Amino acid sequence: MFEFIRRHQRLMLLVLLVLILPSFVLIGVSGYTNFATGDKEIVQIGDSGITVQEFDQARRAQLEEAQRNSPDGFDIERYDTPAIRQQLLDNMIDQRVLINVATQERFSASDAVLRESIAATPAFQENGVFSPKLYEERLRGAGIEARTYEQSERAQLALARVLEPVVGTAHILPSVVGQLERALTEARQIRVKQFSQADYLEQVDVTDAELQEWYDKNKQSLEIPEQVTAEFLLLDEAAATASVGTPDEAQLQHYYEQNKSRFVLPARAHISHILVALTAGASDSEREQAHAKAKQIATAAQADNANFAELAKTQSEDAGSASQGGDLGWIVYGSWPAALQNAVFSLPTGAVSDVIEGPSGFHIFKVLETEPERGQSFEQAKTQIEQELRTQMAAESFAEIATVLTDLVYENEDSLQPAAQTLGLPLHVAAGITRQGLLDASQVQGDNAAASSPYWVTLNDSRVRQSLFAPISLKDRKNSGVLELSPDTIIALRVADVIPAYVPEFAQVKDSLVERLRHEKALALAVAEGEAELKRLQADNTLERVGFTPAEQVSRSDFGVFTEADLNTIMAVDTQTLPTYVGIQGADQYRLVEVLEDIPGTVSPQGEQFIAARMSPLLGNSEAQAVLQVLRQEQGVKILPAAAEEINPTSQD
Structure with a gap:
């Protein structure tokens, strides 16, 4: 049961997303009563509307937010689809409808309610308080004045009064919870017999005629999308390190001395x-008396150093x-006055010192154990020091190289060659880059397949692909600029060649089709036998049944x-007569399922509480959606034809 609810969390999220009010349009009720004139409307809502400019601003804000929250790279094609645009427009319509209703009904939030809401916000709490x-630091960090934030929050609380009573009072009936x-928890006890595609591969052959026939019918499915061949310069740690010279002996020695504590452990003594x-301010006579006493103790300790502990x-x-x-x-050399x-480190092990004056009085020391300085000498550490120093030098020059690279790329917009020659960076070439990813090396002519490049991860970064397929790169063949992919990785790009989408000739794909058709025919044999x-x-369930797995239990939660x-197919089987059978075809096998027993579901107080807690919000949100649809009608929402162009434009911005 718990697994089922977890698997279906997406349903809850989809319902909730429709009710989420984007933060970038929350500017308070008063901000929506004034609209700019002269801008084309795409939605009418009563006497007001949503304009192209407003929708475009909201869309750009949404894309910027998505870009900030995309650590692995931002792909605009993923975040700017017709479905996402439609969802954004629906959210804006719902927001405007709620504002109109709240304004007409004079909904408001008192100062006390506002204070409670702000105080309950986790972002403004420390240890739950x-x-x-x-509160001030968070608002200041976001560049928001407290008054502006509180006005917006008050407006949101007022808007919440429209739908919260619907969501908060939703109640799922106990009978529904039980069902x-x-x-x-309903389960089936089953056994399975599998007919695997792999078991039939040796039984099939593929003729040239079959290959040609398949190709003629399905060749469009083999289409290779538009691809580019890119030239690029990569500035990373390795490139920066290669650009710096070898440190001289003096630099290495200086680094060793500056970092000696990392290479050498100093001597120490127990x-x-x-x-x-x-005492501070002691008189001369007091000092003499103390010194005389110390001298007497030292003489005794030196005469019988085995008795030092008792004397102490x-x-x-x-x-x-x-x-x-x-x-x-133990004391470490270098840590004492x-x-x-x-005095201490000049004594051999077991020796007792003379009287030594220190900040707090007169001391007599005994050395119990000593350990000499140990670690790597300069010569032993020299190779490591050179590596570390070169890395340090490279890090220091990385920013300088990046600045020069950027300048050269923009100054010579038609070529990366000047930057490569000036900085000594290799000019790499990679082919087979598409909008969606990298083509397999077998689909790329020549030896420069991006998928086989040691830099394939970088080339497959969505930011790199987006840059290469931007109009300035794709059509004008200008340098794509310089992208900072990480703090220590910068890439400059240029499209060297564009290959339009095409269907490969039969001869090019024949070998790969052989295996494809063999697997298809083998699967067909497996399905036929199953x-x-x-x-x-x-027809006769009394027949001997062989090759089935041991009995197991499956349910909607397992x-x-x-x-x-597949599970839905198994659960839908008529169990009035058992055993009964059902076949399920997969991608590479056919499963024959024998249903042995129908195990009825159970009801428990804990399960009912769990389901009610999870389903009530879903029901509440569904009811809120129904109310929103009614409110849309009451507010006279009319989606104009111009909205279709904004949702699914004929050309991208």
């Missing part, structure tokens, strides 16, 4: 100490380490190996 600071749950503390416990005035026998742990550090056995079993359409 409204944050005035975050839905029974349908979702030490203990005894501290005779000295009784004599050290460092409360933090005294209880640990003076243990300070020079006087203390030099259908023959289906008829035998339907399709098993079947598609949704």
Whole structure:
């Protein structure tokens, strides 16, 4: 059941999308009472209308939003279809109808309701609580004044009063919920016998006459779309690195010293100490007394360094380490004041130092363990340093190269050769690029198939294809400009040749058609044998049944190996007499399904609650759509003939 609901979320989204009011037309009720004159209307709504200019502005805003939200590249053909244009126009009509109704009925939102709505917006909350600071920051970041936003929000709340009562009061009947749950949980116990296309391939042959006949009947399906051959310059990390020279010895040595901590671990020592503390501003006599005490302790520790820990416990005035026998742990060379550090690292392991004055008093140190400096020497790290330094140099010059490349491409609009020669970039050629993607290498003449290029991913980027098929590139053969595909990848393009769409000659496709027809004929044999056995079993279900899989259970919430359409076929079988049989043809096999048992659906409180929670919004939105249609009639909505040209223009903008 849950899987079924998940699979059908698209239905809910489609219903909701019709009710979504595009943000780029939410400028408050008052903004819709004044319209520019002289612009051609495409829809009349009472005494007002929607003009070509308004529709065009909304469409461009929608495309810009889609482009901002397309990290993998923006393809205008995907986002500017007649269906999407129609949906946008419908949204604008519904929005205008709602505005008219809200205005006529004097719907409004109080200050209290406005505050509650803004406070409940997740974008303005921190830890679930409204944050005035975050509210101001978000609006400021979007370039919107608080007053403007609040006016728009108040208008939206007023518009919501038109349909929210319909959506919010929708209730699906318990009897309907029960029927839905029974349908979702109803199951069939089945067995399957598969007739696979692959098992019949050796039984089929294809004659030249069959190939010619198939070609004559279906050659339009083989049409190769319009394609271009493109010249391009690619500036990426590899190209930028190749453009820089090899660093000299001095540069390498300097880099090593600047980054030595990455290549070398400094020496370190595990030490203990005894501290005779000295307060700030101590007198000379106090200093002498402290020094004398420290000297006495040092003499004792040096005489019996094995007893250092006990001396630290009784004599050290460092409360933090005294209880640990003076243990300070490991210290790294370079992390201490020079006087203390030099004294400690000059001692051999196990030795006790003389009295050393430090910021907090007089110290006596004992070195418990030492580890020398370790890591890569300059010579050992030299190869790595050269690679890193070249990468760094390339990154620094990338922007400069990109600027020069852009200038040269625009200054020499008819050729990429000057830019290639000036920057030392190779001029690549790639063929077989279409509006929809890259042709297979077998469909491209020559050795420059884009699909076989090491840069095929870049060439298949929708932004690259869109640029190549722009009028300035396709018709005028001018440089397409410079595209920044990522922070470290820039490409300059030019159409070198255009090949119109064509149907390949029979000889060109004959070899590929052989396999295609063999598979078609093998599938036909599989289907024929499967259908023959289906008829035998339907005529007499007492016949021996062999080759079937073990019994399994399928339902509308668990399709098993079947598609949704296949499952619907299985569920539609008459189960009054069992077993019963049904055949299902797939792309490369025929399945003979034996239905053994009809398992009725069940009803549970949890299931009813789940379905009611999911279906009530769908019902509410459907009812809201019905209300919108009535409101459209009441408001006198009339879609004018000019709208057809905007939805499906004869020529693109």
